[in-house]
Amino acid sequence: MEKAxxxxxxxxxxxxxxxxxxxxxxxxxxxxxxxxxxxxxxxxAAKKLARSLGASDHKTIHIDLSAFGGSALVDKFxxxxxxxxxxxxxxxxxxxxxxxxxxxxxxxxxxxxxxDIFIGVNAVDYSGYPDCRPEYIxxxxxxxxLATKAAIEGARLRIHAPLMxxxxxxxxxxxxxxxxxxxxxxxxxxxxxxxxxxxxxxxCRIRRAGFESADVPDVTRYRSWVRL
Amino acid sequence: MEKAxxxxxxxxxxxxxxxxxxxxxxxxxxxxxxxxxxxxxxxxAAKKLARSLGASDHKTIHIDLSAFGGSALVDKFxxxxxxxxxxxxxxxxxxxxxxxxxxxxxxxxxxxxxxDIFIGVNAVDYSGYPDCRPEYIxxxxxxxxLATKAAIEGARLRIHAPLMxxxxxxxxxxxxxxxxxxxxxxxxxxxxxxxxxxxxxxxCRIRRAGFESADVPDVTRYRSWVRL
Numbered sequence: 001m002e003k004a005x006x007x008x009x010x011x012x013x014x015x016x017x018x019x020x021x022x023x024x025x026x027x028x029x030x031x032x033x034x035x036x037x038x039x040x041x042x043x044x045a046a047k048k049l050a051r052s053l054g055a056s057d058h059k060t061i062h063i064d065l066s067a068f069g070g071s072a073l074v075d076k077f078x079x080x081x082x083x084x085x086x087x088x089x090x091x092x093x094x095x096x097x098x099x100x101x102x103x104x105x106x107x108x109x110x111x112x113x114x115x116d117i118f119i120g121v122n123a124v125d126y127s128g129y130p131d132c133r134p135e136y137i138x139x140x141x142x143x144x145x146l147a148t149k150a151a152i153e154g155a156r157l158r159i160h161a162p163l164m165x166x167x168x169x170x171x172x173x174x175x176x177x178x179x180x181x182x183x184x185x186x187x188x189x190x191x192x193x194x195x196x197x198x199x200x201x202x203x204c205r206i207r208r209a210g211f212e213s214a215d216v217p218d219v220t221r222y223r224s225w226v227r228l
Numbered sequence: 229m230e231k232a233x234x235x236x237x238x239x240x241x242x243x244x245x246x247x248x249x250x251x252x253x254x255x256x257x258x259x260x261x262x263x264x265x266x267x268x269x270x271x272x273a274a275k276k277l278a279r280s281l282g283a284s285d286h287k288t289i290h291i292d293l294s295a296f297g298g299s300a301l302v303d304k305f306x307x308x309x310x311x312x313x314x315x316x317x318x319x320x321x322x323x324x325x326x327x328x329x330x331x332x333x334x335x336x337x338x339x340x341x342x343x344d345i346f347i348g349v350n351a352v353d354y355s356g357y358p359d360c361r362p363e364y365i366x367x368x369x370x371x372x373x374l375a376t377k378a379a380i381e382g383a384r385l386r387i388h389a390p391l392m393x394x395x396x397x398x399x400x401x402x403x404x405x406x407x408x409x410x411x412x413x414x415x416x417x418x419x420x421x422x423x424x425x426x427x428x429x430x431x432c433r434i435r436r437a438g439f440e441s442a443d444v445p446d447v448t449r450y451r452s453w454v455r456l
Contacts (some may be wrong), residue, residue, distance in 0.1 A: 099334060103327040106327060136374040
Protein backbone atom coordinates (compact mmCIF):
# COMPACT_ATOMS: atom_id res chain seq x y z
CA MET A 1 0.00 0.00 0.00
CA GLU A 2 1.42 3.42 -0.96
CA LYS A 3 1.49 5.98 1.82
CA ALA A 4 0.06 9.46 1.43
CA UNK A 5 0.26 12.51 3.69
CA UNK A 6 -3.08 14.31 3.70
CA UNK A 7 -3.48 17.86 5.02
CA UNK A 8 -6.54 17.87 7.22
CA UNK A 9 -7.83 21.10 8.76
CA UNK A 10 -11.13 19.67 9.93
CA UNK A 11 -13.09 21.68 7.37
CA UNK A 12 -15.31 20.43 4.58
CA UNK A 13 -12.72 20.54 1.78
CA UNK A 14 -9.85 18.80 3.55
CA UNK A 15 -12.19 16.12 4.93
CA UNK A 16 -13.42 15.39 1.40
CA UNK A 17 -9.81 15.26 0.22
CA UNK A 18 -9.01 12.68 2.90
CA UNK A 19 -12.04 10.63 1.85
CA UNK A 20 -10.81 10.74 -1.77
CA UNK A 21 -7.24 9.75 -0.83
CA UNK A 22 -8.48 6.79 1.26
CA UNK A 23 -10.81 5.78 -1.58
CA UNK A 24 -7.88 5.78 -4.03
CA UNK A 25 -6.26 3.08 -1.89
CA UNK A 26 -3.57 5.04 -0.08
CA UNK A 27 -2.54 4.35 3.51
CA UNK A 28 -3.42 7.84 4.70
CA UNK A 29 -1.39 9.81 7.24
CA UNK A 30 -3.52 12.78 8.20
CA UNK A 31 -1.72 15.95 9.19
CA UNK A 32 -3.01 19.09 10.87
CA UNK A 33 -1.24 22.33 11.61
CA UNK A 34 -2.27 24.35 14.64
CA UNK A 35 -1.06 27.74 13.43
CA UNK A 36 -2.67 29.78 16.20
CA UNK A 37 -5.98 30.19 14.41
CA UNK A 38 -9.05 31.15 16.36
CA UNK A 39 -11.28 28.26 15.26
CA UNK A 40 -9.56 25.60 17.34
CA UNK A 41 -12.59 23.36 17.24
CA UNK A 42 -11.48 22.56 13.66
CA UNK A 43 -8.54 20.68 15.14
CA UNK A 44 -10.87 18.62 17.32
CA ALA A 45 -12.94 17.93 14.23
CA ALA A 46 -9.80 16.82 12.39
CA LYS A 47 -9.09 14.16 15.03
CA LYS A 48 -12.59 12.74 14.75
CA LEU A 49 -12.52 12.82 10.95
CA ALA A 50 -9.18 11.02 10.73
CA ARG A 51 -10.60 8.22 12.87
CA SER A 52 -13.94 8.15 11.08
CA LEU A 53 -12.40 7.99 7.60
CA GLY A 54 -9.88 5.29 8.54
CA ALA A 55 -6.63 7.26 8.35
CA SER A 56 -3.77 5.14 9.66
CA ASP A 57 -2.64 7.97 11.89
CA HIS A 58 -3.02 11.69 12.58
CA LYS A 59 -0.41 14.20 13.71
CA THR A 60 -0.84 17.83 14.72
CA ILE A 61 2.09 20.23 14.62
CA HIS A 62 1.89 23.47 16.62
CA ILE A 63 3.32 26.62 15.17
CA ASP A 64 2.43 30.10 16.26
CA LEU A 65 1.97 32.18 13.11
CA SER A 66 0.32 34.90 15.17
CA ALA A 67 3.87 35.98 16.05
CA PHE A 68 3.94 37.48 12.55
CA GLY A 69 0.50 39.07 12.66
CA GLY A 70 -0.99 40.04 9.32
CA SER A 71 -4.34 38.24 8.97
CA ALA A 72 -7.78 38.12 10.49
CA LEU A 73 -7.59 34.38 11.11
CA VAL A 74 -4.44 34.60 13.20
CA ASP A 75 -5.08 38.00 14.77
CA LYS A 76 -7.42 37.52 17.72
CA PHE A 77 -8.63 41.11 17.71
CA UNK A 78 -9.65 41.54 14.08
CA UNK A 79 -13.32 41.26 13.23
CA UNK A 80 -14.29 38.13 11.34
CA UNK A 81 -15.47 38.95 7.83
CA UNK A 82 -19.16 38.61 7.10
CA UNK A 83 -19.55 40.95 4.18
CA UNK A 84 -19.29 38.72 1.14
CA UNK A 85 -16.33 37.21 -0.65
CA UNK A 86 -16.20 38.83 -4.05
CA UNK A 87 -13.82 41.71 -3.41
CA UNK A 88 -10.43 40.25 -4.30
CA UNK A 89 -8.20 38.56 -1.73
CA UNK A 90 -10.11 37.94 1.52
CA UNK A 91 -8.76 39.57 4.68
CA UNK A 92 -8.76 36.09 6.20
CA UNK A 93 -5.76 35.29 4.02
CA UNK A 94 -2.97 33.82 6.17
CA UNK A 95 0.47 34.73 4.80
CA UNK A 96 2.15 31.77 3.11
CA UNK A 97 -0.18 29.35 4.89
CA UNK A 98 -0.35 26.65 2.25
CA UNK A 99 3.39 26.95 1.61
CA UNK A 100 4.10 26.39 5.30
CA UNK A 101 1.63 23.49 5.57
CA UNK A 102 2.92 21.79 2.41
CA UNK A 103 6.52 22.24 3.60
CA UNK A 104 5.71 20.47 6.85
CA UNK A 105 3.83 17.75 4.97
CA UNK A 106 6.91 17.37 2.76
CA UNK A 107 9.09 16.76 5.82
CA UNK A 108 6.74 14.10 7.12
CA UNK A 109 6.37 12.50 3.69
CA UNK A 110 10.12 12.14 3.47
CA UNK A 111 10.35 10.47 6.87
CA UNK A 112 7.48 8.11 5.95
CA UNK A 113 8.99 7.44 2.49
CA UNK A 114 5.74 8.65 0.99
CA UNK A 115 5.68 10.20 -2.49
CA ASP A 116 2.17 11.58 -2.34
CA ILE A 117 0.79 14.65 -0.57
CA PHE A 118 -2.90 15.59 -0.74
CA ILE A 119 -4.23 19.10 -0.16
CA GLY A 120 -7.83 20.30 -0.42
CA VAL A 121 -7.25 23.57 -2.24
CA ASN A 122 -9.86 24.74 -4.63
CA ALA A 123 -9.58 27.41 -7.30
CA VAL A 124 -13.32 27.87 -7.80
CA ASP A 125 -14.80 28.98 -4.50
CA TYR A 126 -11.62 30.56 -3.11
CA SER A 127 -10.09 32.09 -6.21
CA GLY A 128 -8.94 35.10 -4.17
CA TYR A 129 -6.19 33.07 -2.48
CA PRO A 130 -2.97 33.01 -4.51
CA ASP A 131 -1.83 29.75 -2.94
CA CYS A 132 -4.93 27.87 -4.09
CA ARG A 133 -4.21 28.11 -7.83
CA PRO A 134 -3.04 25.25 -10.07
CA GLU A 135 0.12 27.14 -11.11
CA TYR A 136 1.07 27.56 -7.46
CA ILE A 137 0.61 23.83 -6.74
CA UNK A 138 2.67 22.93 -9.82
CA UNK A 139 5.47 25.28 -8.70
CA UNK A 140 5.46 23.81 -5.20
CA UNK A 141 5.70 20.30 -6.64
CA UNK A 142 8.63 21.31 -8.82
CA UNK A 143 10.45 22.88 -5.85
CA UNK A 144 9.71 19.86 -3.65
CA UNK A 145 11.28 17.57 -6.22
CA LEU A 146 14.55 19.47 -5.83
CA ALA A 147 14.34 19.81 -2.04
CA THR A 148 14.62 16.39 -0.54
CA LYS A 149 16.96 13.47 -0.25
CA ALA A 150 14.20 11.17 -1.51
CA ALA A 151 13.63 13.31 -4.60
CA ILE A 152 17.27 13.43 -5.63
CA GLU A 153 17.42 9.69 -5.11
CA GLY A 154 14.74 9.35 -7.76
CA ALA A 155 11.38 9.22 -5.94
CA ARG A 156 9.19 11.66 -7.80
CA LEU A 157 6.89 13.44 -5.38
CA ARG A 158 3.40 14.48 -6.36
CA ILE A 159 1.14 17.13 -4.83
CA HIS A 160 -2.46 16.03 -5.37
CA ALA A 161 -5.19 18.68 -5.30
CA PRO A 162 -8.25 16.62 -6.25
CA LEU A 163 -10.75 19.42 -5.49
CA MET A 164 -8.97 22.02 -7.62
CA UNK A 165 -11.57 22.36 -10.35
CA UNK A 166 -14.65 21.30 -8.38
CA UNK A 167 -17.48 23.55 -7.24
CA UNK A 168 -18.54 23.42 -3.58
CA UNK A 169 -21.61 21.45 -4.65
CA UNK A 170 -19.50 18.91 -6.54
CA UNK A 171 -17.19 18.53 -3.54
CA UNK A 172 -20.13 17.84 -1.21
CA UNK A 173 -21.70 15.34 -3.60
CA UNK A 174 -18.35 13.55 -3.91
CA UNK A 175 -18.03 13.35 -0.12
CA UNK A 176 -21.55 12.02 0.30
CA UNK A 177 -20.87 9.29 -2.30
CA UNK A 178 -17.76 8.30 -0.30
CA UNK A 179 -19.74 8.09 2.96
CA UNK A 180 -18.28 11.19 4.59
CA UNK A 181 -20.31 12.46 7.55
CA UNK A 182 -20.20 16.25 7.06
CA UNK A 183 -21.65 16.87 10.51
CA UNK A 184 -18.13 16.08 11.79
CA UNK A 185 -16.57 18.92 9.76
CA UNK A 186 -16.24 22.51 10.95
CA UNK A 187 -15.92 25.39 8.49
CA UNK A 188 -17.12 28.35 10.58
CA UNK A 189 -14.60 31.11 11.30
CA UNK A 190 -16.02 31.50 14.79
CA UNK A 191 -17.30 28.05 15.73
CA UNK A 192 -17.91 27.53 19.43
CA UNK A 193 -15.97 25.01 21.51
CA UNK A 194 -18.29 22.22 20.50
CA UNK A 195 -17.70 23.04 16.83
CA UNK A 196 -21.14 24.56 16.26
CA UNK A 197 -21.33 27.13 13.47
CA UNK A 198 -22.39 30.79 13.61
CA UNK A 199 -24.27 30.62 10.32
CA UNK A 200 -23.35 34.18 9.34
CA UNK A 201 -19.62 34.38 8.55
CA UNK A 202 -18.42 34.12 4.96
CA UNK A 203 -17.30 30.54 5.44
CA CYS A 204 -20.74 29.52 6.76
CA ARG A 205 -22.45 31.24 3.84
CA ILE A 206 -20.28 29.51 1.22
CA ARG A 207 -20.80 26.17 2.93
CA ARG A 208 -24.55 26.55 3.23
CA ALA A 209 -24.86 27.63 -0.40
CA GLY A 210 -22.84 24.53 -1.33
CA PHE A 211 -25.28 22.18 0.38
CA GLU A 212 -28.18 24.00 -1.27
CA SER A 213 -26.79 23.79 -4.78
CA ALA A 214 -25.70 20.17 -4.23
CA ASP A 215 -29.29 19.45 -3.22
CA VAL A 216 -27.95 17.65 -0.15
CA PRO A 217 -29.42 18.23 3.35
CA ASP A 218 -27.20 20.60 5.35
CA VAL A 219 -26.07 18.54 8.34
CA THR A 220 -23.97 21.38 9.76
CA ARG A 221 -24.40 21.75 13.51
CA TYR A 222 -25.43 25.37 14.10
CA ARG A 223 -25.70 27.22 17.40
CA SER A 224 -29.17 27.18 18.83
CA TRP A 225 -29.80 30.85 18.06
CA VAL A 226 -29.02 30.59 14.36
CA ARG A 227 -32.01 31.23 12.07
CA LEU A 228 -31.39 30.10 8.51
CA MET B 229 15.39 51.55 3.44
CA GLU B 230 14.30 48.22 1.96
CA LYS B 231 13.47 45.51 4.48
CA ALA B 232 14.99 42.04 4.33
CA UNK B 233 14.19 38.89 6.28
CA UNK B 234 17.43 37.06 7.11
CA UNK B 235 17.48 33.45 8.31
CA UNK B 236 19.83 33.29 11.27
CA UNK B 237 20.67 29.99 12.93
CA UNK B 238 23.50 31.34 15.03
CA UNK B 239 26.11 29.44 13.00
CA UNK B 240 28.99 30.82 10.99
CA UNK B 241 27.28 30.87 7.60
CA UNK B 242 24.03 32.55 8.59
CA UNK B 243 25.88 35.15 10.68
CA UNK B 244 28.01 36.04 7.66
CA UNK B 245 24.85 36.25 5.56
CA UNK B 246 23.33 38.70 8.05
CA UNK B 247 26.53 40.79 7.97
CA UNK B 248 26.33 40.86 4.14
CA UNK B 249 22.64 41.82 4.11
CA UNK B 250 23.24 44.66 6.61
CA UNK B 251 26.24 45.80 4.58
CA UNK B 252 24.09 45.96 1.43
CA UNK B 253 21.93 48.54 3.17
CA UNK B 254 18.85 46.50 4.09
CA UNK B 255 16.88 47.01 7.28
CA UNK B 256 17.42 43.46 8.48
CA UNK B 257 14.80 41.39 10.28
CA UNK B 258 16.60 38.36 11.64
CA UNK B 259 14.64 35.16 11.94
CA UNK B 260 15.44 31.91 13.75
CA UNK B 261 13.55 28.65 13.82
CA UNK B 262 13.73 26.49 16.91
CA UNK B 263 12.93 23.16 15.27
CA UNK B 264 13.75 20.98 18.27
CA UNK B 265 17.42 20.64 17.41
CA UNK B 266 19.86 19.59 20.08
CA UNK B 267 22.28 22.51 19.73
CA UNK B 268 20.02 25.06 21.40
CA UNK B 269 22.96 27.27 22.25
CA UNK B 270 22.85 28.26 18.55
CA UNK B 271 19.61 30.08 19.28
CA UNK B 272 21.24 32.01 22.10
CA ALA B 273 24.07 32.85 19.74
CA ALA B 274 21.54 34.07 17.16
CA LYS B 275 20.12 36.60 19.64
CA LYS B 276 23.54 38.02 20.39
CA LEU B 277 24.52 38.12 16.72
CA ALA B 278 21.35 39.97 15.68
CA ARG B 279 22.11 42.64 18.27
CA SER B 280 25.82 42.78 17.48
CA LEU B 281 25.28 43.12 13.72
CA GLY B 282 22.58 45.78 14.04
CA ALA B 283 19.52 43.83 12.89
CA SER B 284 16.39 45.91 13.47
CA ASP B 285 14.71 42.96 15.17
CA HIS B 286 14.92 39.22 15.75
CA LYS B 287 12.13 36.68 16.01
CA THR B 288 12.28 33.01 16.92
CA ILE B 289 9.52 30.63 15.91
CA HIS B 290 9.18 27.30 17.72
CA ILE B 291 8.23 24.22 15.78
CA ASP B 292 8.81 20.70 16.91
CA LEU B 293 10.12 18.77 13.90
CA SER B 294 11.18 15.92 16.20
CA ALA B 295 7.52 14.82 16.04
CA PHE B 296 8.40 13.52 12.56
CA GLY B 297 11.72 11.88 13.50
CA GLY B 298 14.08 11.09 10.68
CA SER B 299 17.37 12.88 11.35
CA ALA B 300 20.29 12.93 13.73
CA LEU B 301 19.88 16.64 14.46
CA VAL B 302 16.30 16.33 15.62
CA ASP B 303 16.51 12.84 17.11
CA LYS B 304 17.94 13.13 20.60
CA PHE B 305 19.15 9.53 20.73
CA UNK B 306 21.13 9.30 17.50
CA UNK B 307 24.90 9.60 17.68
CA UNK B 308 26.31 12.83 16.30
CA UNK B 309 28.43 12.14 13.22
CA UNK B 310 32.16 12.53 13.53
CA UNK B 311 33.36 10.34 10.73
CA UNK B 312 33.90 12.70 7.83
CA UNK B 313 31.53 14.34 5.39
CA UNK B 314 32.35 12.93 1.98
CA UNK B 315 29.92 10.03 1.79
CA UNK B 316 26.86 11.56 0.10
CA UNK B 317 24.01 13.10 2.08
CA UNK B 318 24.95 13.55 5.74
CA UNK B 319 22.82 11.76 8.35
CA UNK B 320 22.36 15.16 9.98
CA UNK B 321 20.06 16.09 7.10
CA UNK B 322 16.78 17.46 8.49
CA UNK B 323 13.84 16.63 6.19
CA UNK B 324 12.68 19.68 4.27
CA UNK B 325 14.41 21.99 6.74
CA UNK B 326 15.29 24.83 4.37
CA UNK B 327 11.87 24.58 2.72
CA UNK B 328 10.18 24.97 6.11
CA UNK B 329 12.44 27.83 7.18
CA UNK B 330 12.06 29.68 3.87
CA UNK B 331 8.27 29.22 4.02
CA UNK B 332 8.15 30.80 7.45
CA UNK B 333 10.46 33.60 6.29
CA UNK B 334 8.11 34.11 3.35
CA UNK B 335 5.17 34.59 5.72
CA UNK B 336 7.05 37.16 7.75
CA UNK B 337 8.32 38.93 4.63
CA UNK B 338 4.77 39.33 3.41
CA UNK B 339 3.60 40.82 6.70
CA UNK B 340 6.60 43.21 6.70
CA UNK B 341 6.09 44.06 3.02
CA UNK B 342 9.64 42.90 2.39
CA UNK B 343 10.67 41.53 -1.02
CA ASP B 344 14.02 40.12 0.03
CA ILE B 345 14.87 36.96 1.94
CA PHE B 346 18.47 36.01 2.73
CA ILE B 347 19.62 32.46 3.49
CA GLY B 348 23.17 31.27 4.16
CA VAL B 349 23.13 28.10 2.09
CA ASN B 350 26.31 27.03 0.44
CA ALA B 351 26.79 24.50 -2.33
CA VAL B 352 30.53 24.05 -1.82
CA ASP B 353 31.05 22.75 1.70
CA TYR B 354 27.62 21.10 2.08
CA SER B 355 27.00 19.74 -1.37
CA GLY B 356 25.36 16.66 0.12
CA TYR B 357 22.24 18.61 1.12
CA PRO B 358 19.70 18.81 -1.72
CA ASP B 359 18.15 22.01 -0.35
CA CYS B 360 21.44 23.92 -0.52
CA ARG B 361 21.75 23.86 -4.32
CA PRO B 362 21.22 26.83 -6.65
CA GLU B 363 18.49 25.01 -8.60
CA TYR B 364 16.58 24.43 -5.38
CA ILE B 365 16.80 28.10 -4.37
CA UNK B 366 15.65 29.16 -7.85
CA UNK B 367 12.67 26.79 -7.66
CA UNK B 368 11.71 28.08 -4.23
CA UNK B 369 11.85 31.65 -5.49
CA UNK B 370 9.64 30.77 -8.45
CA UNK B 371 7.09 29.07 -6.17
CA UNK B 372 7.18 31.97 -3.70
CA UNK B 373 6.36 34.39 -6.48
CA LEU B 374 3.12 32.51 -7.09
CA ALA B 375 2.28 31.97 -3.42
CA THR B 376 1.59 35.33 -1.88
CA LYS B 377 -0.79 38.23 -2.11
CA ALA B 378 2.22 40.59 -2.44
CA ALA B 379 3.62 38.60 -5.36
CA ILE B 380 0.41 38.56 -7.35
CA GLU B 381 0.07 42.27 -6.71
CA GLY B 382 3.41 42.71 -8.50
CA ALA B 383 6.11 42.74 -5.81
CA ARG B 384 8.76 40.39 -7.13
CA LEU B 385 10.32 38.45 -4.28
CA ARG B 386 13.96 37.45 -4.31
CA ILE B 387 15.73 34.70 -2.37
CA HIS B 388 19.33 35.80 -1.85
CA ALA B 389 21.95 33.14 -1.17
CA PRO B 390 25.14 35.22 -1.15
CA LEU B 391 27.35 32.38 0.12
CA MET B 392 26.23 29.90 -2.54
CA UNK B 393 29.49 29.69 -4.46
CA UNK B 394 31.92 30.62 -1.69
CA UNK B 395 34.35 28.29 0.07
CA UNK B 396 34.36 28.25 3.88
CA UNK B 397 37.62 30.25 3.78
CA UNK B 398 36.06 32.90 1.53
CA UNK B 399 33.02 33.13 3.80
CA UNK B 400 35.20 33.67 6.86
CA UNK B 401 37.35 36.30 5.12
CA UNK B 402 34.19 38.12 4.00
CA UNK B 403 32.83 38.14 7.56
CA UNK B 404 36.11 39.41 9.00
CA UNK B 405 36.14 42.27 6.46
CA UNK B 406 32.60 43.18 7.58
CA UNK B 407 33.62 43.21 11.25
CA UNK B 408 31.78 40.05 12.27
CA UNK B 409 32.94 38.60 15.60
CA UNK B 410 32.99 34.85 14.91
CA UNK B 411 33.44 34.04 18.60
CA UNK B 412 29.71 34.79 18.89
CA UNK B 413 28.79 32.06 16.39
CA UNK B 414 28.15 28.41 17.25
CA UNK B 415 28.55 25.66 14.66
CA UNK B 416 29.16 22.60 16.85
CA UNK B 417 26.57 19.80 16.70
CA UNK B 418 26.98 19.23 20.43
CA UNK B 419 27.93 22.63 21.84
CA UNK B 420 27.49 22.96 25.58
CA UNK B 421 25.04 25.37 27.19
CA UNK B 422 27.53 28.21 27.01
CA UNK B 423 27.97 27.58 23.27
CA UNK B 424 31.44 26.06 23.59
CA UNK B 425 32.41 23.64 20.82
CA UNK B 426 33.41 19.98 21.07
CA UNK B 427 36.13 20.31 18.43
CA UNK B 428 35.54 16.80 17.06
CA UNK B 429 32.17 16.67 15.27
CA UNK B 430 31.99 17.13 11.50
CA UNK B 431 30.74 20.69 11.85
CA CYS B 432 33.68 21.61 14.10
CA ARG B 433 36.16 20.03 11.68
CA ILE B 434 34.77 21.90 8.66
CA ARG B 435 34.79 25.14 10.61
CA ARG B 436 38.31 24.73 11.91
CA ALA B 437 39.62 23.84 8.44
CA GLY B 438 37.90 27.00 7.16
CA PHE B 439 39.75 29.23 9.59
CA GLU B 440 43.01 27.49 8.70
CA SER B 441 42.64 27.87 4.97
CA ALA B 442 41.40 31.47 5.37
CA ASP B 443 44.58 32.12 7.36
CA VAL B 444 42.43 33.77 10.03
CA PRO B 445 42.89 33.01 13.76
CA ASP B 446 40.22 30.54 14.96
CA VAL B 447 38.31 32.48 17.63
CA THR B 448 35.91 29.57 18.28
CA ARG B 449 35.31 28.99 21.99
CA TYR B 450 36.15 25.34 22.64
CA ARG B 451 35.53 23.34 25.78
CA SER B 452 38.48 23.27 28.15
CA TRP B 453 39.32 19.64 27.39
CA VAL B 454 39.61 20.08 23.63
CA ARG B 455 43.11 19.55 22.22
CA LEU B 456 43.48 20.86 18.69
